[in-house]
Amino acid sequence: MLENKSTPINLYIIDYYKEKKDNGLNTYVAELGRAFEKIDDIALTYVWVESNNPEISVENGNRADHIFVPRFRRTADNKNQSDAYLTTVLEKHIDVKENVLIHLNWINHCSLAWHIRQKIKCKIVLTKHCVPWRDLVTVNYREFYRLDDAFNKKKKVPLNLLQLHQEEINYEFVDHIITVTDYARENLELLFNVKPEKITVIYNGIDLKVSQRTEKLRAKLRRQYGFGQHEQIVIFAHVLHARKGIVDLVKIFEEFLKDRTVHQTRLIIAGNGDGTRIAETAKRYWANITLTGNLSKSTLYDFYQLADVGIVPSFAEQCSYTAIEMMRFGLPIIVSEVEGLKEIVPLDCGLRIKVDFRKDGVTLNSKDLRQKLAFLLKDKEAAKQLSVNARKHASEAFSLEQMINNTLAVFREVSASEVRKQQEQPIDIPKQNTPFVSVLMPCYNAAAYLRACMDSILNQSYSNFELLIIDDGSTDNTLEILKSYSDKRIRLLVNKENKGIAHTLNKGLKIIKGKYLARMDADDIMSPNRLALQVNFLEKNPKYGMVGAWHEIIDGYGMVIKRLQRPVESKHLKLQLYFNNPFIHPLVMMRTELAKQLRYDPKFLLCEDYDLWTRISAVTEVANLPQYLLQYRVHNKNISSSDEKTIKQNVLNLLSRELDKLNISYTPKELVMHGAISFSYGSNYFNTQEKGKLLSDWLNKVFSSPKFTETFSQGQLNKFKRGIIQNQYGFPIK
Structure with a gap:
């Protein structure tokens, strides 16, 4: 172990509470914790979240403290509440402690890291035990296949799913990431844009006192557990989940048993989970299949000693403790040929079975598995050599001491490092005698987030603006805050009753004074240089009448949950407007003269901005700046379900009008399909090959309009079409 030569670390290991430590992550935390408890310059505290305790409790031990945090009811609405609550608990316990390092072991705890950073001075390290998008293999195979194909080709692709956008942002909230495979490191760099210096690869390790495999020990254990001496035993030890390959394994094992020479072969399935799928899959050979449920570690290790072959047939796996333990016990092993298993089980230590990843689904290669299982069971010398090699490899590559020393080195380096702030690019701030801006902001019951919004406007690097605020009949303390x-730049008007956003904005258009109109909403936050950058653009590009930018989405607490990049060039934006709205309303700056001329149309309630952009883009050039200049807040008061119905109906009306301008005929079903594209329904709507073909035919019809063929090359239109099909349907359409 490393010697005590550094500043003491107050280490907090956060994990979910489980009475039964029955998975690889439990093993990791237990091994790590036991080792750190023995190191003098580490003051260790375990934080067990979702415990069975009815209230917060703290147990002080000789080598470590334990904080038990009660279970929160899991809903999307209270995720942030539970994170904020846990942060308060940590803040109270940490108090005035210095050199605090918090160790997370679950990617979904990274949102907790954001909350911690708002309250506690500390460093945060995440150990990434899995690659979450690979778990999509059994829940969203289309997206899995797209990402897997891109990764294999070393190709950067957009992350379509909200959970993956959130994952990408979450990595920014931690100071360092430990991955347990090199595959996971490469995945972070390629798909999630994590810098290499922020990642360290440390393989899992374990300290096992293993007896030599002997026939005598094998016979004794078989008598003890009631297995026959002449049986050939194959063991699977994992949670009973489809992505672990268990259903395919049972199906292929039954095919394997059809060969009468192997009828004395038994498959032991050890692990927690619902065995229903196994029962449905097993047809004839129940006598040859044993389901044990969850086993204690000592019993499981006995089973490794009495078995002939271990199998890890997962569709997605990283640094599997099951595979490591099987190798450590010298159990001849068969693993699926997938990312982490290929990395940790060399060819001279185990056999690999092919996994067939096709566009329509994934399966283990039946013939390959049956042949390799038969080989290991029949060729005892080959099995013995693999056993010897695997045991040696596992003891050297996955030792506990190595894992602890490397992890401790990361902890110490991160604790000692200074926070490096990213240097902002210099901004060309317009001189104060340039034409000034009118910031137009309607308010309605906006008290909750108003101060953050106001401060972001008043602290702009470009200060030559007026801020016209129109309170639209608020009933909370919005007016009091304003x-x-x-x-002196603030002008405040008050509607006696709520008139709605279109009426209120048109009222503001009549009286604003600036050459440029910058829209803003009362719950959002401007980047400090938003006005400067947009004024610069419009001053230098007189042919452009409107400019937006990229934006971040934040939640009610202010945590970034997504980043959105839209097209930047005028012709691409004009094309996209026929499908959906590529501008964010409170981030648009317009030439005031143009806005006053065209005005907002109240007929398009809740999509009046989309309507205005289509009319502006018809008479001038438009653009988005490729910078994040607004934080757009999403919270439970944004849009009601009734509002959503209104928006969808009015957007359909708008799209119908725009299609009519193109002289494109359409059926009611085609208009609904066009709306499905606009609302990004994706595979929820385009969920059959027939609908995929209809989507392709419809896009061909739209892009045949002279409006497009005269502006874009066929190659450009095909690329745009492929992008829509990929995002909506998931696969290319032949």
Whole structure:
């Protein structure tokens, strides 16, 4: 172990509470914790979340403290509440401690890292035990296949799913990431844009006192557990989940048993989970299949000693403790040829079975598995050599001491490092005698987030603006907050009753004074250089009448949950407007003269901005700046379900009008399909090959319009079409 030569670390290991430690991550935390408890310059505290305790409790031990945090009801609405609550618990316990390092072991705890950073001075390290998108293999195979294909080709692709967008952002909230395979490191760099210096690969390790495999020990254990001496035993030890390959394994094992020479072969399935699928899959050979449920570690290790072959047939796996333990016990092993298993089980230590990843699904290669299982069971010398090699490899490559020393080195380096702030690019701030801006902001019951919004506007690097605020009949303390500001640039108007956003914005258009109109909403946050950058663009590009930008989405607490990049060039934006809205309303800056001329149309309630952009883009050039200049807040008061119905109906009306301008005829079903594209329904709507073909035919019809063929090359239109099909349907359409 490393010697005590550094500043003491107050280490907090956060994990879910489980009475039964029955998976690889439990093993990792247990091994790590036991080792750190023995190191003098580490003060260790375990934080067990979702415990069975009805309230917060703390147990002080000789070598470590334990904090038990009660279970929160899991809903999307209270995820942030539970994170904020846990942060308060940690803040109280940490108090005035220095050199605090928090160790996370679950990617979904990274949102907790954001909350911790708002309250506690500390460093945060995440150990990434899995590659979450690979778990999509059994729940969203289309997206899995797209990402897997891109990764194999070393190709950067957009992350379509919200959970993957969130994952990408979550990695920014931690100081360092430990991956347990090199595959996971490469995945972070290629698909999630994590810098290499932020990642360290440390393989899992374990300290096992293993007896030599002997026939005498094998016979004794078989008598003890009631297995026949002449049986050939194959063991699977994992959670009973489809992505672990268990259903395919049972199906192929039954095919294997049809050969009468192997009828004395038994498959032991050890692990937690619902065995229903196994029962449905097994047809004839129940006598040859034993389901044990969850086994204690000592019993499981006995089973490794009495078995002939171990099998890990997963469709997705990283640094599997099951595979490591099987090798450590010298059990001849068969593993699926997937990412982590290929990395940790060399060819001279185990056999690999092919996994067939096809566009329509994934299966283990039946013939390959049957042949390799038969080989290991029949060729005892080959099995023995693999056993010797595997045991040696596992003891050297996956030792506990190596894992602890490498992890401790990371902890110490991160604790000692200074926070490096990213240097911002210099901004060309317009001179104060340039034409000034009118920031137009309607308010309605906006008190909850208003101060953050106001401060972001008033602290802009470009200060030559007026801020026209129209309160649209608020019933909370919005007016009280607004009147607390004494900045001379603020002009405040009040509607006696709620008139709606289109009426309120048109009222503001009549009286604003600036050459440029910058829209803003009362719950969002401007980047400090938003106005400067947009004024610069419009001043230098007189042919452009409107400019937006990229934006971040934040939740009610202010945590970034997504980043959205839209097209930047005018012709691409004009094309996209025929399908959906590529601008974010509170991030648009327009030439005031143009906005006053065209105005908002109240007929398009809740999509009046989309309507205005289509009319502006018809008479001028438009653009998006390729920078994140707004934080757009999403919270439970944004849009009601009734509002969503109104938006969808009005958007369909708008799309119908725009298609009519193109002289494109369409059926009601085609208009609904076009709406499905606009609303990004994706595979929820385009869920059959027939609908995929209809989508392709419809896009061909739309892109045949002279409006497009005269502006874009056929290659450009085909690329745009492929992008829509990929995002909506998931696969190319022949």
